[in-house]
Amino acid sequence: MSESSTNQTGERGAQHPHAPHWFEFNQINDLPNDWSFEVLEWNNDPEADGVDDRGEAEVVRDDHRFVVTTWLQPRDRTHDRYWSVAYETVNQDGEPEPLSFHISKSQSIARNNLGHARDVIDSNETEPHVLVREHNDGPRETFEYPTEHMAEKAADLQIELKIDNDDRDYLVTVHSKAEWEHQLELERSLQTDTDRLRGEFDGEE
Structure with missing residues (x-):
């Protein structure tokens, strides 16, 4: 597991406030590799107004960058948690711009989509x-x-x-x-x- 991965979940485990949502995603770094995983932001203050329990993390290797976003979508008497996986593309102006290629309510499916995309890049295919x-x-x-x-x-x-x-x-x-x-x-x-x-x-x- 990379140093960045260990810092996010391994050292503090379940005590880390990001662990409940990000620990499974971080398992993509169980084996040694050159990809880093870092939680960029997390907004889950239950006392704050308008909080949608949104978090964002990045998975990076060299010039390749994925952005994983999760948020709550309110419904009648309940809510759904969504997961988005985006790749930082190059847009028409030659600038980096993340654009999602997967959105779902399943963390495992989102993680699998990220893992597959990362594996293809690793294999140079x-x-x-x-x-x-x-x-x-x-x-x-x-x-x-x-x-x-x-x-x-x-x-x-x-x-x-x-x-x-x-x-x-x-x-x-x-x-x-x-x-x-x-x-x-x-x-x-x-x-x-x-x-x-x-x-x-x-x-x-």
Whole structure:
């Protein structure tokens, strides 16, 4: 287990305030590896107003970063705890931006999704893919993932979120990075030709 992992759960065990929710997630570091696990924040003050018992942790190795978030969703007379697993993608501006590829009420399923994604990265079986979110009345956003599977899962989740929210209006597609770069090159070439023809037409006038 990594030093960071031991500090989070091993040394203080159940006495650690984060242990009830994060201990099982931290088991992904039972065997020695280069991934670190750290709880970034936890808000569970029962006396505070508007607290949704939300926590966030990160799992990091080199340039790869996963963000795990958990929160309570109120229901009639009870609540559900949700888990989100996001990968820190590279967006259209070349900036890091976490985008979830899994959300569920099962901690074990969320942990398995994280573990599988991490194992694929460890095995170097990566092939960058781009999730494209094209808004009908706004900009086109892109998010680069290290694997097709992760990008496809994120796309499925984006579609589910769109179905559940009437105010979300966008088209989601997934492309290999090579395909997407080729598409961008074609668009730039077409725009150049269009601008040239427009200039020639304006000159004739």
